[in-house]
Amino acid sequence: MNADNLMHAYDSHGVFRPLGITIREDRLLRLHGYRDLKKVRPVIVATAEDIARRAEGLAVPEIHYKRLKIKHCDANGLVLENGSRFHNIAFEKYLDGVVEVVVFTMTLGNALDEESQALMAKFEPLEVLFLETAGWLGIEWATRQFSEGLHISAKQNSLRVSCRMGPGYSYSVKGEKVRWSLEDQKPLFDVFDGDDLPIELLESCAMLPKMSRSGLYGFAPTN
Numbered sequence: 288m289n290a291d292n293l294m295h296a297y298d299s300h301g302v303f304r305p306l307g308i309t310i311r312e313d314r315l316l317r318l319h320g321y322r323d324l325k326k327v328r329p330v331i332v333a334t335a336e337d338i339a340r341r342a343e344g345l346a347v348p349e350i351h352y353k354r355l356k357i358k359h360c361d362a363n364g365l366v367l368e369n370g371s372r373f374h375n376i377a378f379e380k381y382l383d384g385v386v387e388v389v390v391f392t393m394t395l396g397n398a399l400d401e402e403s404q405a406l407m408a409k410f411e412p413l414e415v416l417f418l419e420t421a422g423w424l425g426i427e428w429a430t431r432q433f434s435e436g437l438h439i440s441a442k443q444n445s446l447r448v449s450c451r452m453g454p455g456y457s458y459s460v461k462g463e464k465v466r467w468s469l470e471d472q473k474p475l476f477d478v479f480d481g482d483d484l485p486i487e488l489l490e491s492c493a494m495l496p497k498m499s500r501s502g503l504y505g506f507a508p509t510n
Contacts, residue, residue, distance in 0.1 A: 300353040300482075305432035308346050310424045312339040318420050335417055342421035346498075347396035348429040349485055353478055354506075356387050371474045375467040377458035385449055385505030389437065390478045394486050394499040395425050403497075422498040430500065437504055446506045453502025454492070469493075475501055 312335040313324060321327045359366040360382050364374040367388065382388070399422050406415045434451065441448050454471040457464040472492040476484070487495045494501065 300351075303350040303352065303433055303436065305348050305350070305429055308343050308348060308425055308428055310339045310342050310346075310421050310428065312336045314424060315339055315417060315420050318424075319416070331413070334413055338414055338417040338421050341402065342399060342418060342425060345396070345398040345402055346422070346425045347398065348393065348425070348432075349396065350391055350393040350429065350433050351479060351482060351484055352389050352391040352433075354387055354389050355478070357382070357385060357505075360385070367478075369478065371478055373467075373471045373474060375458070375465060375471075377452070377460050377465045377467065380460055381452060381458060382449055382505045384507040386508065387506045388503045389506070390475060390503045391433065392476070392479065392484055392486050392494075392499065392501045393426070393429055393433065394494075394496050395422060395429065396485065396498075397496050399425075399498050400496050426498055426500050434504070441506055445509050447509050449505035449507065451502050451504055453500065456502075472501060475503075 312332070315335050315338070316324060316327060316332070321331070324332070355371070356368040357365065358368050360378050362376045362379045364372060364376075365378045365382065365388075366372050367390075371390075399418065403415055403418050403422075406418065430451070434448070437448050452458070452467065454467050454475060455469045457466045459465075469492040472488055472494070476486075476488045485496075486499050486501075489495060
């Protein structure tokens, strides 16, 4: 973690741009079922390596975040100090003890989408498939960098960080899977009203660029 690029738990809002993105080709291959990498054909290994390096060069991680106090949280949903409302019974369990949240949006930028379209136009299905996976690995990498920064700065302020939650994901409540509706992308993006976000929220509540993610983390006192 680059200390100069670390957000602080008590920043009210900001932009975090993690540096030095790393995408491992061995993970990329294993995600596609290649368990024994010694038995993978050289052309496939070479393609995975090329795509991993290409994705690292194209990805430009950018995370916008805003800290807000919780006004109300129970089985009926979550209400923030600015009036934003989110609906999921899982909040009561997963945000237990949380007094503030950090709402975020993140993206790897447009270049990966443009490269994917160019590869599809040339009918390079393997490269398109690997690039899609490399983008997902890039989002996971950026998420870890953001999460690690939150944990470091939260610890410095005697706080603990909850698990990440996001619209479209499912959570276990009393033995059942409960999905946070993708429709809540709208109030989540409204938190950043007036900010110049590098992400477009479509009518379907999907995001562009494709390699984007949104959600929130909670902060709770450790004592």
